[in-house]
Amino acid sequence: MTNSAEAYEQDILRRLSEAGAGGLNKTQLGIRSQKTPKAKVLESLLKRREIANLGSDNKTRYVLVQYFQPLELAYEHIETLSRQLGIKLGSQSSLTVELKGQIKKKADEALKLLVREGKLIKLSHAGRPVYLHVSALPKTLATSVSIQAPTEAAIRKAYKETVAEFGYPDVLIHEVFLRLGGDLETFKIALKQACEERKAIASVGDWSLSSPEERNTALYINGSPHLRIRFKE
Numbered sequence: 001m002t003n004s005a006e007a008y009e010q011d012i013l014r015r016l017s018e019a020g021a022g023g024l025n026k027t028q029l030g031i032r033s034q035k036t037p038k039a040k041v042l043e044s045l046l047k048r049r050e051i052a053n054l055g056s057d058n059k060t061r062y063v064l065v066q067y068f069q070p071l072e073l074a075y076e077h078i079e080t081l082s083r084q085l086g087i088k089l090g091s092q093s094s095l096t097v098e099l100k101g102q103i104k105k106k107a108d109e110a111l112k113l114l115v116r117e118g119k120l121i122k123l124s125h126a127g128r129p130v131y132l133h134v135s136a137l138p139k140t141l142a143t144s145v146s147i148q149a150p151t152e153a154a155i156r157k158a159y160k161e162t163v164a165e166f167g168y169p170d171v172l173i174h175e176v177f178l179r180l181g182g183d184l185e186t187f188k189i190a191l192k193q194a195c196e197e198r199k200a201i202a203s204v205g206d207w208s209l210s211s212p213e214e215r216n217t218a219l220y221i222n223g224s225p226h227l228r229i230r231f232k233e
Contacts, residue, residue, distance in 0.1 A: 021223030055101035
């Protein structure tokens, strides 16, 4: 790699690191033409999977590969928006209208996952599917239609076993899940709820040193992956 190419690469990676999950388009990266040397460096980074395009070919949104989680981002957006709607029904188009690029492509999969996990209730209105967040239902009814998630007690037990083995309170979420077992997605939902209720605190951890399995169990909070968890007493 020439000195100029190395400088372009460092500049792109630095800018994307500073941008985080928000990402940057080509113009924001200082690339105004596909024929420039910097554009070729960008393509090289894409091929090496150090960065990825969360947007589309026409409206790019480049991010570091650690932030390329289109399904998780679609899931989080739809779940949050549907919860905010309360008792108001939401169509697929209204719940996903703000999504773009690769995240938009994962909208249908995210909706199906939310329904399967019992976070959304799928209904029919005028022959078209609409969705209601389970939090809008009375508690007794919500319990009956939700998929059973691991209990807080079970998660805490697995957490304490992990702490006992590693000797410190901030442990990998992956290690807790290994001791708990069961369905990963419902575990992550229960863990995220514990964080929202301030019963647990998630921390970023070191993504660069993490394994694919550890990354798969990461909690995405405000678009950023969190690898570790600590429960309050």
